Amino acid sequence: MNKDWMDVKEVLDDKYTGKKVNLRGWIHRTRNIGNMVFLNLRDPTGIVQVTVAKDELEEDRFEEVKSLLIESSIKVTGQVVSDQRAPDGFEVRARDVKIVHPANVFPIQEDHSVEHLLENRHLWLRSTRMRNILSIRSTVFGAIHEFFRSKGYKEFQSPIITPLACEGGATLFPVDYFDEEVYLTQSWQLYAEAAIFGLGNIYTIAPSFRAEKSKTPRHLTEFWHAEVEGLWLDNDELIELGEGLVLHIAKKVLEDDRQELENIYKDGVEYLENLEGPFPRITYEEAIDLLKKEGMEVIYGDDFGVPEEKKLTSLFDKPVFVTHYPKEIKAFYMKRDENDPTKVLGYDLMVPHVGELIGGSVRETDVDSLIARLKEEGEDPSNYEWFLDTRRYGSVPHAGYGLGIERVIMWLCNLDHIRDAIPFPRTPNRYRP
């Protein structure tokens, strides 16, 4: 190996012990004891201790290094030694330190409130915790592309600016479009249903926007949505497509980010390692019965709240599919079950702590049924003419789902709050920085 700059991780992996290295990065912490300075040098791969002795540097340079504040950027040349006194068993004895850019007083110290970290999110991204999470996030995005493309699905983009709603009840962010009111998209789905009859099976990863004042640990107003639409799929095939994606994501994160995952959540690794299909599948009615058996007061026809979700997911050691919900509590576009027209062919995939990870359904293709359901939801069907057209010209059975990517990350990392699953979270009370 012969290169100019080494990674901190390589030093900690014993690749350069006894040798000279060149490192560059940021001062994570610094301690000076007079004629010697201890620096913890951070780069994107890790943190290593650097010792700077007064004898080794020119006097002026030593005084400069001594006065550097946390987060100053530097280049270090020195020798790697194995030393039990160093935090990770290895340290770099500096021969030369070049100051790239001294830092002002860093606003984030050891004690910090949630609010302070959110105000300084642009600086908090340098933390080990955020670095680990964002690495896992990157892997999750890659895994989703990989999964769908390996199955022959093509990537299709819908507009972000749109004139119509999609999810009944969900509120839209209005946008002033040259004096007309349009909205930020809530979902890719309706446009996907137009594209599917030409392109075939498609998927996307795109932001979705929900103007709901949901002050919960599971909601963002702007979140990243992985959505898929497949031709000829029935509900069972759609379940397999959802299960396959979740399993593939978990596998990839274990492969590529095991260390990052362990840094955040030690128990997560074992849970994910043991995760395999098939996930349990129960109907809405069976879920109601289970909850009643557990002593909960649930009324048939009600959607599950947080207490019901918690109870239900606690009964299984894997994510659980709940199928065949009553049509009244689900979106207008879901197809009714021919065997029981009060139910829809669709499902939610639920996991502990997070709740719903995926919501999917077979799509209704009958124009009259769609119009009737739209009216029930208080929508004006004339706003949906182009969508209804997709059913008027040789529609075929099809199905799809949406997966909340931040919720997947929250689940994988066992995060207390979904806002840590995204670099700059947007919540009802926060849109800065």
Added chain:
RNA sequence: GCCGUCGUAGCUCAGUGGUAGAGCACUCGGCUGUUAACCGAGCGGUCGCCGGUUCGAAUCCGGUCGACGGCGCCA
């Protein structure tokens, strides 16, 4: 939308009617093996904002703004 908690130094907090406090950070001094170093000194405030009660309000009362937490709704 509903319920709750909290706003005091750059940060984290104490102070519940009588002169505004601590730890950390920062500055200066000391120290060649520190691990959130340590020791000494210094700097640092319109107690969120508006109004009221009182001889006197960070403290009591009313309002307001903001943040956080929980519920509902959803992915």
